[in-house]
Amino acid sequence: MKAFANHFTFEFRTGLRNRNLLLMNYLFPLGFYIMMGVMMGQINPLFVKAMIPAMIIFAILSATILGLPSPIVEAREAGIFRSYKINGVPALSILSIPTLTAAFHAIIVAAVITATAPSLFDAPTPVNWAAFILLCLLSAFTCAGLGALIGVVSANSRVTILWSQLIYLPSMMLSGMMVPTSMLPKALNKVGLLLPPTYALHAFQGLGQGQASGVNPWAAVAILLAGGVLAFGMAIYLFSWDSQNTTRRGHPALALLAMVPYVVGAVLF
Amino acid sequence: MNDTPIQVRDFRKVYGNFVAVDGISFEARRGEIFGLLGPNGAGKTSTLETLEGLRASDGGALRVMGVDPTRDARKLRDLIGVQLQTSGLPENMTPGEAMRFFCAYHGAAPRPDLLERLGLAEKMSTQYYMLSTGQKRRLALALAVAHNPPVVFLDEPTAGLDVATRIELHDMMRELKAAGTTIILATHDMAEAEKMADRVAILLRGKIAASGTPRELTAAGSGFTKVSVRTEGQSLAGPVTFPGVAQQAVMDDYAVYFTTDVGPTVSAILAHIQAQGDALVDLRVERPSLEERFLEITAVGAAR
Numbered sequence: 001m002k003a004f005a006n007h008f009t010f011e012f013r014t015g016l017r018n019r020n021l022l023l024m025n026y027l028f029p030l031g032f033y034i035m036m037g038v039m040m041g042q043i044n045p046l047f048v049k050a051m052i053p054a055m056i057i058f059a060i061l062s063a064t065i066l067g068l069p070s071p072i073v074e075a076r077e078a079g080i081f082r083s084y085k086i087n088g089v090p091a092l093s094i095l096s097i098p099t100l101t102a103a104f105h106a107i108i109v110a111a112v113i114t115a116t117a118p119s120l121f122d123a124p125t126p127v128n129w130a131a132f133i134l135l136c137l138l139s140a141f142t143c144a145g146l147g148a149l150i151g152v153v154s155a156n157s158r159v160t161i162l163w164s165q166l167i168y169l170p171s172m173m174l175s176g177m178m179v180p181t182s183m184l185p186k187a188l189n190k191v192g193l194l195l196p197p198t199y200a201l202h203a204f205q206g207l208g209q210g211q212a213s214g215v216n217p218w219a220a221v222a223i224l225l226a227g228g229v230l231a232f233g234m235a236i237y238l239f240s241w242d243s244q245n246t247t248r249r250g251h252p253a254l255a256l257l258a259m260v261p262y263v264v265g266a267v268l269f
Numbered sequence: 270m271n272d273t274p275i276q277v278r279d280f281r282k283v284y285g286n287f288v289a290v291d292g293i294s295f296e297a298r299r300g301e302i303f304g305l306l307g308p309n310g311a312g313k314t315s316t317l318e319t320l321e322g323l324r325a326s327d328g329g330a331l332r333v334m335g336v337d338p339t340r341d342a343r344k345l346r347d348l349i350g351v352q353l354q355t356s357g358l359p360e361n362m363t364p365g366e367a368m369r370f371f372c373a374y375h376g377a378a379p380r381p382d383l384l385e386r387l388g389l390a391e392k393m394s395t396q397y398y399m400l401s402t403g404q405k406r407r408l409a410l411a412l413a414v415a416h417n418p419p420v421v422f423l424d425e426p427t428a429g430l431d432v433a434t435r436i437e438l439h440d441m442m443r444e445l446k447a448a449g450t451t452i453i454l455a456t457h458d459m460a461e462a463e464k465m466a467d468r469v470a471i472l473l474r475g476k477i478a479a480s481g482t483p484r485e486l487t488a489a490g491s492g493f494t495k496v497s498v499r500t501e502g503q504s505l506a507g508p509v510t511f512p513g514v515a516q517q518a519v520m521d522d523y524a525v526y527f528t529t530d531v532g533p534t535v536s537a538i539l540a541h542i543q544a545q546g547d548a549l550v551d552l553r554v555e556r557p558s559l560e561e562r563f564l565e566i567t568a569v570g571a572a573r
Contacts, residue, residue: 003376017396080358086349087346089374
């Protein structure tokens, strides 16, 4: 427990000390939130209706999909995991603690957004706070699992950026964060259903905000949960201590299994 | 109590078709500093990393404190301390955090006193990437020994360090040895190996080319002992022969003799000086170094 607490404290501090992580965890999502609140509130009034969940999901994506994978790859390449292995740091801690701290930073930003958006931009507050908080945690867990998986299977930092952007950019455009999914062509709607933020937004709208949702919110919750468990499970299974000495237990392509719940969702909805 | 904490029997390590280590055997005793020497690619790192549980063995038997490092990696963790050649610490971690972090995973109390002793007290809150090379090496050593492991692996422990820090680290190694810690020292610094190691093994192309105490190894070579003599007069100026001397020369006012039999040579030189009514100003005897022997062994190996 002491080891866990020490490790958690260090990783949490790293999220503030490391300039890149500070940018991804706080500066980028909060700056974007202010910018979107000022701009989009005037251009698209529908945006304000979904502003709090949309900006929370954006903050989660920024901390987990953009911020989390690179440090995992860099630590493996620098031999830090070898040193951890020699000193008895388990693989589960190596993956779960940065995942938890990334999610924790995202939750802090989520709290700031939730507290300020109603007064700053007239954004509607959640009607079901318990569901809203649980969905924040679930979305953070699912995206962090995916971020950890990207870090584990990426051969180097360049590949990490590629995989991260492959999830991040379509999520921005197709999940309903910027434009309501009802306004998108049907084909793009289907593509959007391959991404976790789409389900997170539907769940937030249906359960947290008490608004109409294009996808059954409980089904969205189930898909998010399954996606998160699969992503994190595959990250632990495919984890390697270093890029030279150890062989993976499975081919990196197995990581695609983490997408199965979203593919099922795209078929069903 | 384990009297031979490190036991290696017919160890093999293969990468594809390349045999990195080809059936080597050695032991390191309790409280011994065992030097593992060899040129790059000789198999040192493969041997060390397999003993540390980082690589799997491809043959033979390895035991560290009775534990098979390939199969019982978990048991191994608290039995060994490893100072890695590369840093192995996150850039944003401070020495104080690193000490608490690793000691917590070993279930040991942090040792800030070690950081103080190694001159890192003022750097306790400095992030790793801001430390100098020497400070990083000292931190790595402190972390390797903080949980009092019975076996410590040191990979080039003093590379890039200033003289004072090198002496401090050597003192610390002697203290560990006196306390019964077995140290496996991998180094390219032959002077360090000769000074610190009780026994050494020289690896060449995956095999042990020579092993023994540094004195035994140097004595077994064809190197000559160098005897340099300076006198007040000219008693050694002419062509004088002494027993055991194979070559002689004059260097900077010194008559220099290369001998295979140092005792009779020195006795004969002194007797000659006295007989000539001359006076001795300086006499120096330099044994062949481990470095010379190492070069001899590796040159023979390369020629094969």
